[in-house]
Structure formats: structure tokens, C-alpha cells
Amino acid sequence: MVKFNKLATKTTATFEGGKAYKRDAKADLFLLAVTNMVGEDTFYESADSRDQRYRELVHTVAVADPEWMLRFVAWLRLGANMRSAAIVAACEAVRARLDAGAPGHGRQLIDAACQRADEPGEVLAYWTGRYGRALPKPVKRGVADAVARLYTEYSFAKYDSDAKGFRFGDVIDLVHPAAAADKPGQGELFRHALDRRHNRDNPVPEALPMLTARARLLALPVDQRRPALLAGVAEGAEGAEGAEGGPGRLAEAGMTWEALAGWLQGPMDKAAWEAVIPSMGLMALARNLRNFDEAGVSDGAAWKVCARFLDADQVARSRMLPYRWLSAYKAAPSLRWGHALEGALGHAIAGIPELPGRTLVLVDTSGSMTGRVSARSTVTHLDIGALIGVALADRAAGSGRAGDVDLVGFADGVFTHELAKGGSVLRGVEAFARRSGEVGHGTRMVDAVANSYDEHDRVVIVSDMQTFPYYYNRDKGADAFIPDTVPVFGINTTGYGPSALPPGKANRFEIGGFSDKVFTMFGLLAAGDGPAWPF
Template identity: 50%
Template sequence: MARFNTKAAKGRPTSPVATTGRTTRTHQGGQGHLRDARSELFLLAVANFVTQQTFYESGSDRDDRFATLVRKLAVEDSEWTAGLLGWLRGDANMRTASLVGAAEYVKARLDASATDGPSNRAVIASVLRRPDEPGELLAYWTSMYGRNVPKPVKRGIADVVRRLYNGKSLLKYDTASKGYRFGDVLNLVHPTPDPDKPWQGELFRYALDRRHNPDTAVPPASNRTLTAHRALMALPVEERRAVVTGPGGAERLAEAGMTWEALAGWLQGPMDAAAWEAVIPSMGAMALTRNLRNFDQAGVSDEVAAQVAARISAPEAVAKSRQFPFRYLAAYQHAPSLRWAYPLEKALGHSLANVPALPGRTLILVDRSGSMWAPLSDRSELNRADAAAVFGAAVAMRAADADLVQFGTSSAEVKYSKGESVLKVLERFGNLGGTNTTEAVRRHYRGHDRVLIVTDEQTSYHYAGNPTQQIPADVPVYTWNLAGYRAGHGPSGFGNRHTFGGLTDAAFRMVTLLESGRNADWPWLQADV
């Protein structure tokens, strides 16, 4: 009699974040499942705001674990690690983690005299995508390893300098608050100007003069932005506000590359409504979103506010800004005026455009335990609990039939209606104490076609059992890990048990792959679904 080779037999798809079969304890003392090094690094990388403390790990311990994993895999699996770092800075938009990772990657490979795989120079260049980042990487390298910067690091940075340095970037990022100014970077890496940019040689010379002889440095006459900026800076202070409020003020500020950060200092006075209204046309969507409260406090007119609302909620602007969904929640929580609520709701929806529309019945469990309430970073008032709730509510409202549940020590269903505001649904979530994932699954699983758990996976010793064991083996369980701790709450990578990290388009696509019966690969290796 056939036991395995039956008509019902079919292979189950696999996913990349995999456990090893070995167990340990979570930070709360519950049973934890160890992941392989690649899986541990991936989940840590997509959740790691470098130098920032989490609920269970200090910033230094977390950063040491990250650096150790990068150095290990840079030598053992260079192609995979280089792919992770490039994707981390690109699609995942994790700036500091990718920069630190690239530096540690190169250091480990130089120490090991490794020559296989992607070049160190290319890896450095792959993570530097903003003009201030060459200085950031040099500051990290020299603080960790001294001023002897190796050639691959210099050459990778030089490639980026040629690509990113221009007049506007000089004005925006070459400020006195930086330890490594543009001129310092140029002195260290000695880039050759791009032959396709005949103006770049003059720009480099000006950046050096601006660093070493600021009182006498004169911008090249060929650069309209720098000359216009010099003219503005030469105006007497008492005449500057008239420029802002007069005809063509907004155009003149834009032509001179005047940022909103620099405008208050230039005016040497408050940022009133007129000042904001003059600089708003040249601000990007991300800067606009961060300053909604400032616009209200200054009394920006309803007409200008309507223009801001249209810009921050435009689908193309949301896609270009690459902001995480929870950024719009943070803006909603801190902007007092109701005139921003609907635009932020639209923007949030666009940022979640690739959340899968799941068929059948779905159980969505959102972790609201105490450890989830730690802020995402020292500079953020938003926490993982709310980030989890944003994602869980969005998935529920897009699914054909979903039960949305919050859990901690206890658990409760969260009511919602199709077409309702995600931001309003979030107001129904609470703080539920410990992490009893197992009991939440037992209580709320009722023959659903799949289960999604958004969590930090830190189950307590009080609550025995692997929560995924409560669900039949033929029902897929997807865990979204938002913290990147070492141990997981159950096995993953096989047998209909899958763990993802990061709220990115690539993570969302994995569900579609797995449910179509196809194996899911690392995000930077995925083919289009």
C-alpha cells in the first residue's frame, strides 16, 4: 500500500529564512529556534537601526552581532553577502546598516586576503547613494580602524563622488557640522573628475577651497546654483526677508539651492508662514511629510496646504520617497490639523500598494506585547507595536476574508470595515502585556487557510509551546519578524512555516510565490512574480 506516493502528494515550497533544528531560549526564557547565519543576518539587517537600543539588546551588543555576522559571511559567502548589502541600501532603504555592513565586509575580506566574489570596490560603491554618505563611511572606517584607509574603500568612494557630487549636493550636505566635509573626502580618495561632466573639476576645486579657505573661496562662475547662493548669502540680513516675501522669492530660493534646513539660519529669524510658503515648492515629499506640524504652527495658508497634501499623497511621490509605511503613521500622530489626515491615509495606502490581496480566509495576529513598545530608534517616537498594527490592518483590509487579532498576555479581535481608514483602525489597538502567541493561535484559529503573525518572536517561558504547532501542517504560517533577535518562536524555511523580515515589496511578493507552490528566494534574487 502506498504511503507517500499518492495523488494528493505534492512538494511544499521552501523560503530562505531557515532554522537549523537547534533550540535555545528567547530573551523572555521561552523556547527559541536558532536560525542559520544567513537568516539571522538578514532579519537583523532589515530591522537594525545602527547604534540604537532595542527592548532586549543594547545598541552595542546588537551592532557587535551584526558586524560579526557580516564579517563571517563576507569570507564564507561573499556573493550572497554583497547582494544583501546592495539590496539593503536599495530596495530595503536601510542606509546606516548597509554602510556599516559594507565597511565590515571589506575589512573582513582584506584581513582574510580573500579575492573571490564581488570586488570590495564595487560593494562600497553599491551602498553609497546619497552625497553625504562617502563622508559617513569614512567617519565609520576611521573611527573603527584608523586613518589608514585601504585602496578598495578609496576607489569605491571615488566612484560615488564622481556620480553624486554637484552644486546642489554641496550646498545641502557640505556643512560645518560634519567631521568629513566634501573637501576632506576629496583629499582622502583623490577622485578624477567624470569626463562627461566638464564642470566637475572646478566644483572639486571649490569644495577644497570652501573647506580650507572659506573666507576667500569663490564658486565657479559656470555653476548657476552656487553663484546664486553666493549672491543670497551676500545680502544684508535686514534685506533677506523681503527677498522671501517679494515676487519671485520661491524661484530665487530654489535657484540658489536653499534648503528648508538652511533658510531659518539665513533669515536669522523665525520660520513664519511666508518663509515656509516660499521654500515649500522646492521641498521633497519626505521633507514635506516631516514638517506638517511646523506648517500648521506657522499658519501656512489652506491654499498652500492643499498643494502640499496633493504632493505628499501622489502615488509617484510616495514611490520615489521610498518611505516606510509607519512614517506616515508618525506624521499623522504628530500633525495636529485634520487637513493632513486624508492625504496621509492615501500616502499610507500607496506605500502598502504591494501588500498581497489574499484569497480565502486569513488569520492575522499582531503582537502588542511590552517588548513591541520600544521605539524603532532613539530619534523616533514610533514603536514596533504600531508598525506591526499598520501592516496587519492593511493586510486584513485587502484580504478577501480576514480576522484581525491583537495579542499579548491576552488577545482580542480588532474590528474593521472594508474601505475604512487604516489610521482609524489603528486607534483600536492596545497594550496587552506579555507574549502569549501560542494561546492567541489556539483561541482564534478556526480553520483559516493561512496565518500571518507580525511579531518580535520573543515568547515568554510562562507560555509553553511552539505557536506554529497549533496549526495543521498543511496550512501555511507566515511570521513577519520586526526586531531581528537571534531566536525565533518556531521552525521556518520549510514545511509551510515561513519567516520574513522587513516591510518591503520583495517581502510581500514572497507570499504570492509560496502560495503558487514556488520556492521563494532572497529578495535580491527573486524573479518578478
């Protein structure tokens, strides 16, 4: 999400043979990072080649500009919410600087990449998997800093598991963190994590009330657990003040829904879900809508979930990528969640700017866009394109300037897509995505621009940018039919190396990613702000 106009333009070709351009290393790294699901194949690149390209870019930039790299890793994890990409970037940046004999920044890089309590273990798993068990000081100290900042009773209850290669106790053993002065009981937590990892039969320290309450629940015989949950009283839990009924007991013991399912050793029925729903996070709620419906969760419980989805502050704190709400909508079997998911998506994309004048939005519907953004997701790159296009068009209609955005799909040909007046963005995305294949499966971006541009004030192209050559003249680029005075924004959903837009040319911008920051950065550039990274 940055203006990519740093260096003189060098031409190359897209994967489909169309005219393309090379970016500088920072621009290439940035665009790849915000679209990179580490370890996964894409339409034109294998996981191995894509990950190798990412590592090489990190190495180049980390040695050349470590201050930029540190800001980038911190933003990538917190601003763009890209977990794996941030961890890989931090580790590879440290490796590159160590190999170059350039001290400094390593500890901070590792710490910046860790923002959730399972991530120190992820860092160690990645490092040891690539570079062996010998941990250099920057990695040890950075992980130790993250541990002191992130390890709490709740995070231990949530993330420590024998299914992990590096449990909390393993991490503590390897990096020897000092307990944080502002976290009472953290030293006891460290000792308890070591006891648990090494199977020492020591009781939970009294300084850890959540884990003490959890131990009482776990000690309850299996045949008594479901009745205890329904009654809200677990044997031996008399000291649990302030807890009312099953939901209170579960929250007090830091029981996630996954832990509850294992504790019950039976089905997650209506009562079980309704007991744990109050303590679930927004991501967990959004991912379990189908389970709620299949278990017959009551409308009363469902309305409480919906109220949380409609809370703008909670949506912002969840930092869920906009496409996660689309994914939840696609997975939900009943209609009772629709309005709330529409509201949550609206909060997630609230940064869409109002654009004066006329805007042409071209969304790529070619075959390469039908690939999923992740192996674990049902959302495709086409869905992302449809979401961006429909959201921009809906924003214009909602501001009373309906018709100011012309939404066009393209592949071998083009089609114009009209939104239902006052309609749902989510349904609009579905309707647009269903038109995939209507005008073929190729990527004739230059032809689409030539056939659709009509003195618009700006052009937005959402695509993986791997255009075919122009049918009539292969030397013409994607912006050939647009005056130099008209801004062109390429929103790249995949981050391949070749760029369809010239990075050194005025009024030509390339941004990318799946987060709401796409809209934020688009707004900044549309307003005419100067070149700037978003960190």
C-alpha cells in the same frame, strides 16, 4: 524578506524562555539588517551587543560568500532603504575580507552602500572611527566611485556643512576622485569644495550656476533678506532667468528649508514656508506638517502639499518607509493633512496581496512591542504590527471579501479587532494600538495560536518573536497547533537571534523589516514561489 528554510532546525530559547530555533548565518544577518537601527538599544538587546552580533554575522557571510554579500548590501540600501545598516555591512565586509586575505568585491561593496551624497563621508567616519585613518585601497576606490556618481551642485549645497566630521573637501582630499565625464563642471565643483574646506577666498566658478546664485543670496545683508524673499528679487540676482518670485530664487540657489532658516536668521513664518515648500522633498514635507500649521500656512499651499502626497509616482520615488507616513499622521496637529496622508500610505503599501480563503493575523501587543523603532521616532513596534495587521484586513475588506481576515491582538490573552467599514487605515492603526495592555503585557504566542486558529488557510504572526513558553507544555512551539499544510508567516519587527518558527520546516516562513517589501515578499511567498532572496 526571504524564506528562511535553509538548514536543519536547531532548537534554542527565546529571551522569555519559549521554544525557539536557530537560523543559518545568512538568514540571521538578513533579518537583523532589515530591522536594525544601528547604535540603538532594543527591549532585549543593548546597542553594543546588537551591533556586535551584526558585525560578526557580516564577517562570517562576507568571507564565505562575497557575491551574495555584494547583492545583499546593494539591496539593503536601495530595496530596504536601510542607510546605516548598509554602510556598516559594507565596511565590515571589507574589513573581514582584508583580514582573511581574500581580495575582491571591496570597492563595489563600498560604492553600493552609498546612494546619497552625504554617505561617502558617513563611510569614512565609520571606518576611521573603528579602524583608524589608514584607508585601504578598496575603501578609497569605492568612496571615490561614489563621489563621482553623487556629488553635484545641489548635493553640495544641501549636505556640505562644518557640522560634519567629513566635509566634501575632506572626502575629496582623502580619496582623490576623478570627475565624471558625464557631469560637466564636476571638476570645478571638486576644486570649489576644497577651497571652501580650506577657507580659501576664491570666488565660486562660473561653471557652477546654482552655487553662484546661492553666493549672491548669502551676500545679501541680513536686514534685506526677508524683504528680498517676499519680493522675489535678491540684489545682484538679475541673471537668474526663469525664476519667478521667492520660490524660484530659492530653488535656483538650491536652498533647502534648513538653509533658508539659517539665511533668514529669524523665524520661519508663513511667507518663508510658502516660499520654500515648492522645492522641498516629500520626506521634508511630511516631517514639517506641524511647523506648517503653527506658522499658519495657507490652505492653497497645503493643498499643493497634499496633491504631492496623493501622487503615486512621487511617493514611489521618495522611497519613504510606510511607517514614516504613520509618523507624519501622528505628528500633524490639524485634520487637513489626513486624507492625503491616508492616500500616501495607500501608495506605499500597494503591494499587499489579495489572499484567497481565510487568514488569521495575530499581532503582538506585549510590553516589548511598545518600544520605539528608533530613538528619533514616535512610532513603536506595536504601531508597525498594527499597521501590517490593519492593512491586511483592510485589503481583504476592500476587495469585497470582508471577514476573510481575522485580526487578533495578543499578549497574556487575546482580543479580536474589528475594522470600521470603509474606515481609514491610519485611524484603524491608532484604534488597534490603543488596545495595548488590554489583555496583559506578556508574550504568550503559542497560547494565542491555540486559542485563535480555526481552520484558517494561512496564519500571519507579527511580533518580535520572543514568546513565553506555552502555558500547558513548554516543549510546544508557536506553530504547534497549525497543520503542516497551512502556511505560517512570521513578520519579525526586531530581528532578535532566536526564531519562534522552525526555519527548516516546509510552510514556515520568517520575513521582517519596516519597508513595503514586507508586503511584496509576503505576496511572493503566499503565491507559492520557491525559496529566493529578494535580490
